[in-house]
Amino acid sequence: QQQVKQSPQSLIVQKGGISIxxxxxxNTAFDYFPWYQQFPGKGPALLIAIRPDVSEKKEGRFTxxxxxxxxxxxxxxxDSQPGxxxxxxxxxxxxxxxKLVFGAGTIxxxxx
Amino acid sequence: NAGVTQTPKFRILKIGQSMTLQCTQDxxxxxxxxxxxxxxxxLKLIYYSVGAGITDKGEVPNGYNVSRSTTEDxxxxxxxxxxxxxxxxxxxxxxxMKTQYFGPGTRLLVL
Numbered sequence: 748q749q750q751v752k753q754s755p756q757s758l759i760v761q762k763g764g765i766s767i768x769x770x771x772x773x774n775t776a777f778d779y780f781p782w783y784q785q786f787p788g789k790g791p792a793l794l795i796a797i798r799p800d801v802s803e804k805k806e807g808r809f810t811x812x813x814x815x816x817x818x819x820x821x822x823x824x825x826d827s828q829p830g831x832x833x834x835x836x837x838x839x840x841x842x843x844x845x846k847l848v849f850g851a852g853t854i855x856x857x858x859x
Numbered sequence: 860n861a862g863v864t865q866t867p868k869f870r871i872l873k874i875g876q877s878m879t880l881q882c883t884q885d886x887x888x889x890x891x892x893x894x895x896x897x898x899x900x901x902l903k904l905i906y907y908s909v910g911a912g913i914t915d916k917g918e919v920p921n922g923y924n925v926s927r928s929t930t931e932d933x934x935x936x937x938x939x940x941x942x943x944x945x946x947x948x949x950x951x952x953x954x955x956m957k958t959q960y961f962g963p964g965t966r967l968l969v970l
Contacts, residue, residue: 756899775867781958790949790961791862791902836901845890846917847959849901 751839753850760857766824766848769789770837773818777839781847782811782822785834794835827857861885865950870873871968872940880935880965888960890953891933893925894915895946896964908933917954945961945970 752771760766770780781796797804797811797820804811810823824831839852864881866881873941873952894902894917904917908927922944924936933952937944951959 753901781959788963790963792961793958796958824903846892846904846907846951847902849903851899851901 751837751848751850753837753853755850755853756851757854758828758856760824760827760830760855762827764827764857766827766855766857767821768833768835768855769819769821770839770850771817771819772839774839775818776841777848779840780807780811780813780820780837783836783849785836785852787833787839791836816852824855827855829857829859831855832857839854863952863960865948865949865965867965869966869968871970872937873970874940874942876928876940877936877938877941878967880930880937880948880950880967882933882935882962883931884933884950884952884960884962885931886952886954886960887930888954889930890959890961891961892926892953893923893933893935894949894951895919896949897946905935905948935968937951942969945969 781793782794784794785791795806795809808825813820817844835853838847892907893905903919904969906925908914947964950962950966951958954968
């Protein structure tokens with residue numbers, strides 16, 4: 748119930764392509780869904796986040812799509828660039844809790 | 860404004876030794892967290908604190924202890940280190956309950 752399942756484990760995309768990473772959850776009490784980006788040797792950093800009252804949120808080239816009925820959410824990176832090469836983690840938490848539950852991570856490599 | 864700082868960056872421990880991982884934040888955040896990151900496993904919450912003097916267990920607390928005597932500091936103590944504690948440890952803090960800011964991590968190797 749507390750798990751967040753993330754796929755794929757790794758992803759290779761050509762420069763300019765679209766990167767798509769998917770996550771699924773079981774606990775319907777989750778109400779906050781952030782994505783974190785982590786570069787090698789660094790700590791994760793918040794990239795973008797969504798609440799379940801909207802189906803999509805866009806910030807620049809990064810978009811979260813949220814499907815409440817399917818209990819799934821995904822990260823789309825448009826016009827992927829080599830600088831986007833990193834590990835991406837989805838996560839979820841409940842409104843009155845502060846504990847994030849993380850997915851296993853996706854290693855993205857954008858080939859130039 | 861340094862954000863979240865962690866020391867040391869890297870440490871090798873022998874089985875059975877003890878050590879303290881230091882974490883300090885200068886953002887006046889109430890909430891602080893310790894995670895461990897293992898390959899292919901994401902980040903797992905070890906302990907967290909909602910304010911000075913208040914701590915609680917996360918998902919994987921066994922073998923660790925924490926204290927929170929000040930708002931700024933949240934050290935993680937490993938007693939009797941075991942090879943299973945080989946990992947990268949991240950400290951994080953947040954003002955709201957949502958956006959967490961992570962430190963650069965401590966890489967620990969237990970041999």
